[in-house]
Amino acid sequence: MTAAADRILALDTATEACSAALYVQGDITSRCLVDPRGHARNLLPMIEVLLSEAGLKLQQLDAIAFGRGPGSFTGLRIAAGITQGLAFAAGLPVIPVSTLATLAQGADNDAVLAAIDARMHEVYWAAFSRDRDGVMQPVVEEAVCPPDRVTCPGRGEWQARGSGWKAYGDALNNHCTGRIVQYEPEALPHAADMIPLALQLYRQGRSVSAGQAVPVYLRDQVVQTAKLESK
Template sequence: MKLLALETANEQCSVSLIDENQVLFYKLDDRAKAQTQSILPMIEAAFQQAEVHVSDLDAIAFSRGPGSFSGVRINAAVTQALAWSHDVPVIPVSSLQALAQAAYRMYQLTEVTAVLDARMSEVYIASFQLNAQGLMQLVDEEQLLNYENAAAYQKYQMIGSGTKCIHPELNDYSNVQATAEDIATIAREHALKKHWLSADLALPVYLRDNAWKKIPEQGKA
Protein backbone atom coordinates (compact mmCIF):
# COMPACT_ATOMS: atom_id res chain seq x y z
CA MET A 1 0.00 0.00 0.00
CA LYS A 2 1.24 3.47 -0.92
CA LEU A 3 -0.51 6.59 0.34
CA LEU A 4 0.32 10.23 -0.42
CA ALA A 5 -0.91 12.75 2.19
CA LEU A 6 -1.14 16.50 1.62
CA GLU A 7 -1.76 19.33 4.10
CA THR A 8 -2.07 22.97 2.98
CA ALA A 9 -5.31 23.90 4.79
CA ASN A 10 -3.67 26.45 7.05
CA GLU A 11 -0.54 28.62 6.99
CA GLN A 12 2.03 25.93 6.25
CA CYS A 13 2.48 23.14 3.71
CA SER A 14 3.54 19.54 4.22
CA VAL A 15 3.67 16.27 2.29
CA SER A 16 4.00 12.69 3.51
CA LEU A 17 4.29 9.42 1.63
CA ILE A 18 3.72 6.22 3.60
CA ASP A 19 3.13 2.53 3.17
CA GLU A 20 1.30 0.23 5.57
CA ASN A 21 4.23 0.14 7.99
CA GLN A 22 6.42 3.22 7.73
CA VAL A 23 6.96 6.77 6.54
CA LEU A 24 8.75 6.83 3.19
CA PHE A 25 8.93 10.63 2.92
CA TYR A 26 7.95 13.64 4.98
CA LYS A 27 8.67 17.33 4.49
CA LEU A 28 7.28 20.51 6.03
CA ASP A 29 7.52 24.05 4.67
CA ASP A 30 6.40 26.30 7.52
CA ARG A 31 6.67 29.57 5.60
CA ALA A 32 3.37 31.41 5.73
CA LYS A 33 1.32 31.19 2.52
CA ALA A 34 4.00 29.35 0.54
CA GLN A 35 1.67 26.50 -0.41
CA THR A 36 1.38 27.34 -4.10
CA GLN A 37 5.17 27.47 -4.49
CA SER A 38 5.92 24.44 -2.34
CA ILE A 39 3.30 21.76 -2.82
CA LEU A 40 4.17 20.44 -6.29
CA PRO A 41 7.99 20.39 -5.80
CA MET A 42 7.48 18.61 -2.47
CA ILE A 43 5.25 16.00 -4.08
CA GLU A 44 7.86 15.44 -6.81
CA ALA A 45 10.58 15.10 -4.16
CA ALA A 46 8.47 12.47 -2.38
CA PHE A 47 8.09 10.43 -5.55
CA GLN A 48 11.79 10.67 -6.36
CA GLN A 49 12.97 9.72 -2.87
CA ALA A 50 10.59 6.77 -2.55
CA GLU A 51 10.95 5.80 -6.24
CA VAL A 52 7.18 5.89 -6.62
CA HIS A 53 4.98 7.17 -9.45
CA VAL A 54 1.49 8.63 -9.06
CA SER A 55 0.04 5.52 -10.69
CA ASP A 56 1.62 3.40 -7.93
CA LEU A 57 -0.48 5.10 -5.26
CA ASP A 58 -3.41 3.33 -3.66
CA ALA A 59 -4.90 6.65 -2.56
CA ILE A 60 -4.25 10.35 -1.99
CA ALA A 61 -5.29 11.79 1.36
CA PHE A 62 -5.81 15.49 1.88
CA SER A 63 -6.92 17.95 4.52
CA ARG A 64 -10.37 18.93 3.24
CA GLY A 65 -10.91 21.76 5.72
CA PRO A 66 -12.18 23.69 7.47
CA GLY A 67 -9.33 26.17 7.38
CA SER A 68 -7.88 28.95 5.29
CA PHE A 69 -10.08 29.36 2.20
CA SER A 70 -7.14 29.52 -0.20
CA GLY A 71 -5.23 26.76 1.62
CA VAL A 72 -8.19 24.37 1.56
CA ARG A 73 -8.84 25.16 -2.10
CA ILE A 74 -5.18 24.46 -3.04
CA ASN A 75 -5.24 21.14 -1.20
CA ALA A 76 -8.43 19.96 -2.88
CA ALA A 77 -7.42 21.18 -6.33
CA VAL A 78 -3.99 19.51 -6.30
CA THR A 79 -5.45 16.29 -4.92
CA GLN A 80 -8.21 16.21 -7.50
CA ALA A 81 -5.84 16.94 -10.40
CA LEU A 82 -3.41 14.17 -9.41
CA ALA A 83 -6.13 11.67 -8.62
CA TRP A 84 -8.25 12.34 -11.69
CA SER A 85 -5.37 12.17 -14.14
CA HIS A 86 -4.19 8.79 -12.83
CA ASP A 87 -7.49 7.25 -11.64
CA VAL A 88 -6.39 7.20 -7.99
CA PRO A 89 -9.02 7.32 -5.21
CA VAL A 90 -8.99 10.01 -2.52
CA ILE A 91 -9.42 10.13 1.25
CA PRO A 92 -10.66 13.48 2.61
CA VAL A 93 -9.58 14.13 6.22
CA SER A 94 -11.01 16.82 8.47
CA SER A 95 -8.43 19.45 9.37
CA LEU A 96 -9.94 19.54 12.87
CA GLN A 97 -9.50 15.78 13.25
CA ALA A 98 -5.91 16.13 12.00
CA LEU A 99 -5.37 18.89 14.57
CA ALA A 100 -6.65 16.58 17.30
CA GLN A 101 -4.34 13.83 16.03
CA ALA A 102 -1.43 16.27 16.20
CA ALA A 103 -2.26 16.96 19.85
CA TYR A 104 -1.99 13.25 20.57
CA ARG A 105 1.25 12.98 18.57
CA MET A 106 2.85 15.99 20.26
CA TYR A 107 1.46 15.86 23.81
CA GLN A 108 -0.28 12.48 24.16
CA LEU A 109 -3.60 14.23 24.82
CA THR A 110 -6.50 11.79 24.40
CA GLU A 111 -9.50 14.12 24.75
CA VAL A 112 -9.35 17.50 23.06
CA THR A 113 -11.46 20.28 21.66
CA ALA A 114 -9.78 21.29 18.41
CA VAL A 115 -10.12 25.00 17.60
CA LEU A 116 -8.90 26.90 14.54
CA ASP A 117 -8.96 30.68 14.19
CA ALA A 118 -11.48 31.43 11.42
CA ARG A 119 -11.02 35.23 11.48
CA MET A 120 -13.94 37.66 11.85
CA SER A 121 -14.22 36.84 15.60
CA GLU A 122 -15.11 33.21 14.84
CA VAL A 123 -13.48 29.81 15.21
CA TYR A 124 -13.86 26.35 13.71
CA ILE A 125 -14.39 23.90 16.57
CA ALA A 126 -15.06 20.22 17.32
CA SER A 127 -14.18 17.74 20.06
CA PHE A 128 -12.42 14.39 19.71
CA GLN A 129 -11.51 11.32 21.76
CA LEU A 130 -8.80 8.74 21.12
CA ASN A 131 -10.04 5.28 20.11
CA ALA A 132 -8.41 1.88 20.65
CA GLN A 133 -6.55 2.18 17.35
CA GLY A 134 -4.84 5.40 18.42
CA LEU A 135 -6.97 7.64 16.20
CA MET A 136 -8.87 10.72 17.28
CA GLN A 137 -12.62 10.36 16.61
CA LEU A 138 -15.27 13.08 16.43
CA VAL A 139 -17.68 13.19 19.39
CA ASP A 140 -19.85 16.13 18.32
CA GLU A 141 -20.25 18.25 15.17
CA GLU A 142 -17.79 20.56 13.44
CA GLN A 143 -19.04 24.09 13.92
CA LEU A 144 -18.22 27.68 12.99
CA LEU A 145 -18.96 29.71 16.13
CA ASN A 146 -18.28 33.09 17.64
CA TYR A 147 -16.00 33.17 20.67
CA GLU A 148 -18.77 33.16 23.28
CA ASN A 149 -20.62 30.22 21.75
CA ALA A 150 -17.37 28.34 21.20
CA ALA A 151 -16.50 28.65 24.89
CA ALA A 152 -19.86 27.11 25.73
CA TYR A 153 -19.35 24.36 23.11
CA GLN A 154 -15.97 23.33 24.55
CA LYS A 155 -15.90 19.82 26.02
CA TYR A 156 -12.22 19.08 26.65
CA GLN A 157 -8.81 20.70 26.70
CA MET A 158 -8.66 23.27 23.89
CA ILE A 159 -5.85 22.97 21.35
CA GLY A 160 -4.95 24.86 18.20
CA SER A 161 -4.75 28.44 16.98
CA GLY A 162 -8.27 29.32 18.10
CA THR A 163 -7.44 28.65 21.76
CA LYS A 164 -5.96 32.08 22.39
CA CYS A 165 -8.98 33.71 20.72
CA ILE A 166 -11.33 32.24 23.32
CA HIS A 167 -9.03 31.93 26.33
CA PRO A 168 -6.10 34.37 25.89
CA GLU A 169 -4.73 33.28 29.24
CA LEU A 170 -4.56 29.59 28.21
CA ASN A 171 -1.95 29.26 25.48
CA ASP A 172 -0.38 25.95 26.54
CA TYR A 173 -1.57 24.09 23.45
CA SER A 174 -2.27 26.93 21.03
CA ASN A 175 0.91 25.97 19.15
CA VAL A 176 -0.48 22.60 18.03
CA GLN A 177 -0.59 22.41 14.22
CA ALA A 178 -1.60 19.51 12.03
CA THR A 179 0.77 18.33 9.31
CA ALA A 180 0.67 15.71 6.57
CA GLU A 181 1.96 13.27 9.21
CA ASP A 182 -1.40 13.48 10.95
CA ILE A 183 -3.36 13.29 7.70
CA ALA A 184 -1.40 10.15 6.80
CA THR A 185 -1.93 8.54 10.22
CA ILE A 186 -5.69 8.96 9.98
CA ALA A 187 -5.92 8.02 6.30
CA ARG A 188 -3.78 4.87 6.61
CA GLU A 189 -6.58 3.00 8.39
CA HIS A 190 -9.07 4.05 5.72
CA ALA A 191 -6.69 3.00 2.94
CA LEU A 192 -6.05 -0.42 4.44
CA LYS A 193 -9.83 -0.99 4.49
CA LYS A 194 -10.23 0.59 1.04
CA HIS A 195 -12.55 3.21 2.47
CA TRP A 196 -11.99 5.92 -0.12
CA LEU A 197 -13.79 8.08 -2.68
CA SER A 198 -13.49 8.81 -6.38
CA ALA A 199 -11.41 11.81 -7.46
CA ASP A 200 -14.44 13.96 -8.27
CA LEU A 201 -15.34 13.90 -4.57
CA ALA A 202 -12.07 15.55 -3.51
CA LEU A 203 -14.08 18.53 -2.34
CA PRO A 204 -13.24 21.25 0.20
CA VAL A 205 -15.26 21.89 3.36
CA TYR A 206 -15.42 25.52 4.50
CA LEU A 207 -18.30 25.57 7.07
CA ARG A 208 -18.73 29.25 6.21
CA ASP A 209 -21.31 30.08 3.55
CA ASN A 210 -20.12 32.44 0.80
CA ALA A 211 -16.51 31.98 1.92
CA TRP A 212 -15.16 33.36 -1.34
CA LYS A 213 -17.06 36.61 -0.83
CA LYS A 214 -15.53 37.22 2.57
CA ILE A 215 -11.82 36.99 1.79
CA PRO A 216 -11.32 40.81 1.87
CA GLU A 217 -13.04 40.88 5.25
CA GLN A 218 -10.77 38.20 6.66
CA GLY A 219 -7.55 40.14 6.20
CA LYS A 220 -5.91 36.80 5.52
CA ALA A 221 -7.18 34.21 3.09
Protein backbone atom coordinates in the same frame (compact mmCIF):
# COMPACT_ATOMS: atom_id res chain seq x y z
CA MET B 1 -14.68 -2.84 4.17
CA THR B 2 -11.77 -2.28 1.76
CA ALA B 3 -8.35 -3.91 1.89
CA ALA B 4 -5.66 -1.98 3.77
CA ALA B 5 -3.53 0.49 1.85
CA ASP B 6 0.25 0.11 1.58
CA ARG B 7 1.05 3.48 0.00
CA ILE B 8 -0.74 6.76 0.69
CA LEU B 9 0.25 10.33 -0.10
CA ALA B 10 -1.20 12.96 2.27
CA LEU B 11 -1.39 16.71 1.58
CA ASP B 12 -2.41 19.65 3.76
CA THR B 13 -2.49 23.39 3.07
CA ALA B 14 -5.47 24.35 5.24
CA THR B 15 -3.54 26.73 7.53
CA GLU B 16 -0.23 28.62 7.53
CA ALA B 17 1.60 25.28 7.23
CA CYS B 18 2.12 23.47 3.94
CA SER B 19 2.89 19.79 4.42
CA ALA B 20 3.07 16.51 2.55
CA ALA B 21 3.61 13.01 3.90
CA LEU B 22 4.15 9.63 2.29
CA TYR B 23 3.15 6.36 3.95
CA VAL B 24 4.81 3.24 2.58
CA GLN B 25 4.12 -0.07 4.34
CA GLY B 26 4.30 1.35 7.87
CA ASP B 27 6.96 4.00 7.31
CA ILE B 28 6.15 7.73 7.08
CA THR B 29 8.32 10.43 5.55
CA SER B 30 7.20 14.03 5.41
CA ARG B 31 7.98 17.63 4.54
CA CYS B 32 6.52 20.75 6.16
CA LEU B 33 7.03 24.48 5.63
CA VAL B 34 5.27 27.41 7.29
CA ASP B 35 4.84 29.84 4.41
CA PRO B 36 1.24 31.11 4.20
CA ARG B 37 1.64 32.65 0.74
CA GLY B 38 3.73 29.86 -0.73
CA HIS B 39 1.47 26.81 -0.65
CA ALA B 40 0.92 26.65 -4.41
CA ARG B 41 4.66 27.06 -4.98
CA ASN B 42 5.84 24.60 -2.32
CA LEU B 43 3.47 21.64 -2.40
CA LEU B 44 4.35 20.00 -5.72
CA PRO B 45 8.13 20.06 -5.07
CA MET B 46 7.48 18.43 -1.68
CA ILE B 47 5.52 15.66 -3.37
CA GLU B 48 8.23 15.13 -5.99
CA VAL B 49 10.93 14.82 -3.32
CA LEU B 50 8.94 12.33 -1.22
CA LEU B 51 8.15 10.10 -4.19
CA SER B 52 11.70 10.29 -5.50
CA GLU B 53 13.21 9.37 -2.14
CA ALA B 54 10.86 6.38 -1.90
CA GLY B 55 11.58 5.30 -5.48
CA LEU B 56 7.89 5.45 -6.33
CA LYS B 57 5.79 6.82 -9.14
CA LEU B 58 2.43 8.42 -8.50
CA GLN B 59 0.64 5.52 -10.20
CA GLN B 60 2.06 3.08 -7.62
CA LEU B 61 0.12 4.69 -4.77
CA ASP B 62 -3.14 3.30 -3.40
CA ALA B 63 -4.72 6.70 -2.71
CA ILE B 64 -4.14 10.39 -2.06
CA ALA B 65 -5.43 11.96 1.16
CA PHE B 66 -5.93 15.70 1.55
CA GLY B 67 -6.97 18.13 4.25
CA ARG B 68 -10.52 18.94 3.18
CA GLY B 69 -11.06 21.63 5.81
CA PRO B 70 -12.19 23.58 7.58
CA GLY B 71 -9.45 26.16 7.22
CA SER B 72 -8.17 28.90 4.97
CA PHE B 73 -10.38 29.25 1.91
CA THR B 74 -7.45 29.71 -0.45
CA GLY B 75 -5.43 26.95 1.20
CA LEU B 76 -8.26 24.45 0.93
CA ARG B 77 -8.68 25.20 -2.75
CA ILE B 78 -4.96 24.59 -3.37
CA ALA B 79 -4.91 21.18 -1.68
CA ALA B 80 -8.17 20.10 -3.32
CA GLY B 81 -7.08 21.28 -6.76
CA ILE B 82 -3.68 19.60 -6.65
CA THR B 83 -5.21 16.42 -5.26
CA GLN B 84 -7.80 16.34 -8.02
CA GLY B 85 -5.18 16.84 -10.71
CA LEU B 86 -2.85 14.14 -9.40
CA ALA B 87 -5.66 11.67 -8.74
CA PHE B 88 -7.17 12.15 -12.20
CA ALA B 89 -3.77 11.72 -13.84
CA ALA B 90 -2.90 8.55 -11.94
CA GLY B 91 -6.38 7.04 -11.68
CA LEU B 92 -6.30 7.07 -7.87
CA PRO B 93 -9.05 7.34 -5.26
CA VAL B 94 -9.03 10.27 -2.86
CA ILE B 95 -9.46 10.34 0.94
CA PRO B 96 -10.84 13.65 2.29
CA VAL B 97 -9.68 14.12 5.91
CA SER B 98 -10.90 16.69 8.42
CA THR B 99 -8.31 19.37 9.19
CA LEU B 100 -9.51 19.52 12.80
CA ALA B 101 -9.17 15.73 13.16
CA THR B 102 -5.63 15.96 11.78
CA LEU B 103 -4.83 18.71 14.28
CA ALA B 104 -6.20 16.54 17.11
CA GLN B 105 -4.36 13.44 15.90
CA GLY B 106 -1.01 15.11 16.56
CA ALA B 107 -1.77 15.67 20.26
CA ASP B 108 -0.27 13.82 23.22
CA ASN B 109 -3.58 13.62 25.06
CA ASP B 110 -6.40 11.23 24.13
CA ALA B 111 -9.06 13.96 24.45
CA VAL B 112 -8.58 17.12 22.39
CA LEU B 113 -10.42 20.37 21.78
CA ALA B 114 -9.14 21.44 18.35
CA ALA B 115 -9.78 25.04 17.34
CA ILE B 116 -8.56 26.98 14.30
CA ASP B 117 -8.87 30.75 14.00
CA ALA B 118 -11.66 31.33 11.45
CA ARG B 119 -11.26 35.14 11.50
CA MET B 120 -14.37 37.31 11.81
CA HIS B 121 -14.27 36.65 15.59
CA GLU B 122 -15.08 32.97 15.09
CA VAL B 123 -13.33 29.60 15.36
CA TYR B 124 -13.59 26.30 13.55
CA TRP B 125 -13.66 23.72 16.32
CA ALA B 126 -14.52 20.17 17.34
CA ALA B 127 -13.85 17.77 20.22
CA PHE B 128 -12.11 14.45 19.64
CA SER B 129 -11.32 11.29 21.59
CA ARG B 130 -8.78 8.67 20.55
CA ASP B 131 -10.21 5.21 19.82
CA ARG B 132 -8.57 1.88 20.68
CA ASP B 133 -6.71 1.94 17.35
CA GLY B 134 -5.16 5.30 18.26
CA VAL B 135 -7.26 7.27 15.78
CA MET B 136 -9.13 10.42 16.76
CA GLN B 137 -12.93 10.25 16.53
CA PRO B 138 -15.32 13.24 16.86
CA VAL B 139 -17.10 13.64 20.18
CA VAL B 140 -18.58 16.98 19.13
CA GLU B 141 -18.99 17.52 15.40
CA GLU B 142 -17.00 20.30 13.76
CA ALA B 143 -18.62 23.72 13.58
CA VAL B 144 -17.88 27.41 13.17
CA CYS B 145 -19.02 29.74 15.95
CA PRO B 146 -17.94 32.59 18.25
CA PRO B 147 -15.26 31.35 20.68
CA ASP B 148 -17.36 32.03 23.79
CA ARG B 149 -19.87 29.41 22.60
CA VAL B 150 -17.33 26.56 22.69
CA THR B 151 -17.93 24.15 25.57
CA CYS B 152 -16.05 21.16 27.01
CA PRO B 153 -18.20 18.04 26.60
CA GLY B 154 -18.58 15.45 29.35
CA ARG B 155 -16.66 15.63 32.61
CA GLY B 156 -13.08 14.76 31.68
CA GLU B 157 -9.94 16.80 31.04
CA TRP B 158 -8.93 18.04 27.61
CA GLN B 159 -5.92 19.18 25.64
CA ALA B 160 -6.39 22.48 23.80
CA ARG B 161 -4.78 22.61 20.38
CA GLY B 162 -4.65 25.03 17.48
CA SER B 163 -4.55 28.67 16.46
CA GLY B 164 -8.04 29.34 17.80
CA TRP B 165 -6.61 29.04 21.31
CA LYS B 166 -3.88 31.52 20.43
CA ALA B 167 -6.31 34.09 19.06
CA TYR B 168 -9.22 33.64 21.48
CA GLY B 169 -7.86 31.77 24.49
CA ASP B 170 -9.74 33.76 27.13
CA ALA B 171 -13.09 33.46 25.37
CA LEU B 172 -12.60 29.75 24.66
CA ASN B 173 -11.94 29.17 28.35
CA ASN B 174 -15.24 30.74 29.40
CA HIS B 175 -16.91 27.33 29.63
CA CYS B 176 -13.78 25.19 30.08
CA THR B 177 -12.26 26.52 33.33
CA GLY B 178 -10.31 23.79 35.08
CA ARG B 179 -10.90 21.29 32.28
CA ILE B 180 -7.85 22.03 30.10
CA VAL B 181 -4.70 20.16 31.18
CA GLN B 182 -2.45 21.12 28.28
CA TYR B 183 -2.31 24.01 25.81
CA GLU B 184 -0.71 23.98 22.34
CA PRO B 185 -1.91 27.24 20.76
CA GLU B 186 0.94 27.19 18.23
CA ALA B 187 0.05 23.72 16.91
CA LEU B 188 -0.71 23.40 13.20
CA PRO B 189 -2.10 20.42 11.27
CA HIS B 190 0.55 18.24 9.66
CA ALA B 191 0.10 15.79 6.81
CA ALA B 192 2.02 13.11 8.74
CA ASP B 193 -0.72 13.17 11.41
CA MET B 194 -3.30 12.70 8.66
CA ILE B 195 -1.96 9.24 7.82
CA PRO B 196 -3.65 7.20 10.63
CA LEU B 197 -6.95 8.91 9.87
CA ALA B 198 -6.59 8.30 6.13
CA LEU B 199 -5.69 4.63 6.61
CA GLN B 200 -8.77 4.05 8.74
CA LEU B 201 -11.06 5.86 6.30
CA TYR B 202 -9.59 3.86 3.40
CA ARG B 203 -10.19 0.55 5.22
CA GLN B 204 -13.77 1.65 5.87
CA GLY B 205 -14.32 2.23 2.16
CA ARG B 206 -14.69 5.98 2.57
CA SER B 207 -12.45 7.08 -0.27
CA VAL B 208 -14.02 9.02 -3.15
CA SER B 209 -13.33 9.72 -6.80
CA ALA B 210 -11.05 12.58 -7.84
CA GLY B 211 -14.03 14.68 -8.85
CA GLN B 212 -15.38 14.48 -5.30
CA ALA B 213 -12.21 15.93 -3.75
CA VAL B 214 -13.90 19.14 -2.64
CA PRO B 215 -13.23 21.42 0.35
CA VAL B 216 -15.46 21.67 3.41
CA TYR B 217 -15.70 25.33 4.39
CA LEU B 218 -18.37 25.23 7.17
CA ARG B 219 -19.04 28.93 6.68
CA ASP B 220 -21.95 29.42 4.24
CA GLN B 221 -20.93 32.89 3.11
CA VAL B 222 -17.53 31.59 1.99
CA VAL B 223 -19.20 28.96 -0.15
CA GLN B 224 -21.46 31.61 -1.69
CA THR B 225 -18.40 33.76 -2.44
CA ALA B 226 -16.72 30.81 -4.16
CA LYS B 227 -19.79 30.28 -6.35
CA LEU B 228 -19.85 33.93 -7.35
CA GLU B 229 -16.13 33.96 -8.16
CA SER B 230 -16.53 30.92 -10.41
CA LYS B 231 -19.18 32.58 -12.58
